[in-house]
Amino acid sequence: xxxxxxxxQALSIQEGENATMNCSYKTSINNLQWYRQNSGRGxxxxxxxxxxxxxKHSGRLRVTLDTSKKSSSLLITASRxxxxxxxxxxxxxxxxxxIFGTGTLLAVQP
Amino acid sequence: AAxxxxxxxxxxKEKRETATLKCYPIPRHDxxxxxxxGPGQDPQFLISFYEKMQSDKGSIPDRFSAQQxxxxxxxxxxxxLELGDSALYFCASSFRTNLHSGNTIYFGEGSWLTVV
Numbered sequence: 001x002x003x004x005x006x007x008x009q010a011l012s013i014q015e016g017e018n019a020t021m022n023c024s025y026k027t028s029i030n031n032l033q034w035y036r037q038n039s040g041r042g043x044x045x046x047x048x049x050x051x052x053x054x055x056k057h058s059g060r061l062r063v064t065l066d067t068s069k070k071s072s073s074l075l076i077t078a079s080r081x082x083x084x085x086x087x088x089x090x091x092x093x094x095x096x097x098x099i100f101g102t103g104t105l106l107a108v109q110p
Numbered sequence: 111a112a113x114x115x116x117x118x119x120x121x122x123k124e125k126r127e128t129a130t131l132k133c134y135p136i137p138r139h140d141x142x143x144x145x146x147x148g149p150g151q152d153p154q155f156l157i158s159f160y161e162k163m164q165s166d167k168g169s170i171p172d173r174f175s176a177q178q179x180x181x182x183x184x185x186x187x188x189x190x191l192e193l194g195d196s197a198l199y200f201c202a203s204s205f206r207t208n209l210h211s212g213n214t215i216y217f218g219e220g221s222w223l224t225v226v
Contacts, residue, residue, distance in 0.1 A: 033214070043153065043200065043217040088152060097143060097166050098202075098215060100152040 006089060012107040019076045021104040023089030024069075030092055032065055034074050037086045037103075046074075046087075081110045112136055114218035116201050122224045123191050131186040131221045135203030141165070142184040143215060144176055145200040153200060159184060160206075191225045198222055 007022045025032070031050045035043040049056045049065045049072065056063045062075040072089055086105050090098040115134040123129050135142050141160045145153040146169075155168035159178035170176075173191075178184045188195060199222075204215040 035217075040198065040220075040222075042219040043202075045214050045216065048214060095166055097155050097158055097168065099155065100145075102152045 006101045006104045008104060010105045013079055014109050015081055017079055019079050019106055021074045021087050023101045024071045025091045027093050032072050033090045035088045035090060079108045081108050084108045114201055114203050114216055116218035116221050118221060120222045124226055125191055127191050128189045129223060131199055133184045133201030135182050136216055139203035139205050141204045142178055143202040144186050147198045193225050196223060196225045
């Protein structure tokens with residue numbers, strides 16, 4: 001990965017359970033974003049958290065950011081089968097481009 | 111709402127051939143980014159343009175070139191194709207390059223390139 005690692009690389013849960021994915025990055029950032037990608041499809045923006053924020057919510061999504069540990073987590077509550085996808089974190093820092101992590105493949109079993 | 115349009119969606123080429131991918135950004139977006147995503151890999155930044163000028167460069171091979179035109183659409187030209195170039199190529203756009211302040215970039219559905 002150009003930036004960091006995501007953990008776990010794959011996650012399988014039952015519908016209704018919560019899913020937590022973690023992302024670590026290497027360089028200083030201005031903000032961190034989470035994207036979702038269905039197999040072979042485009043990347044859909046989910047949520048953005050700025051470097052001076054610690055937590056952000058959007059619907060069933062909760063994102064945390066710990067700049068001291070250079071890590072972020074994405075929590076999806078009450079998961080649904082339709083949440084099955086790959087989830088990527090991406091950071092932007094001194095340069096105006098997004099650098100992606102390796103992604104977590106989430107499978108939600110009905 | 112209009113999204114980022116990429117064409118073609120699928121492309122099959124032979125080794126050593128040339129391929130051109132096109133990207134039409136969201137209206138009024140002035141910045142375009144190109145990413146390459148190999149099978150099971152994360153998207154890798156290739157190159158970006160702001161107001162028709164190259165603004166940043168990533169891991170783009172010398173065999174590849176890109177430009178942004180006066181109507182803000184962009185084209186990625188790939189020559190002397192190799193098997194390893196087989197990937198999903200994404201274009202994305204944003205308004206201004208100002209990702210520092212949290213501008214979101216929006217991705218197209220991607221162009222599948224298969225080199226045989």
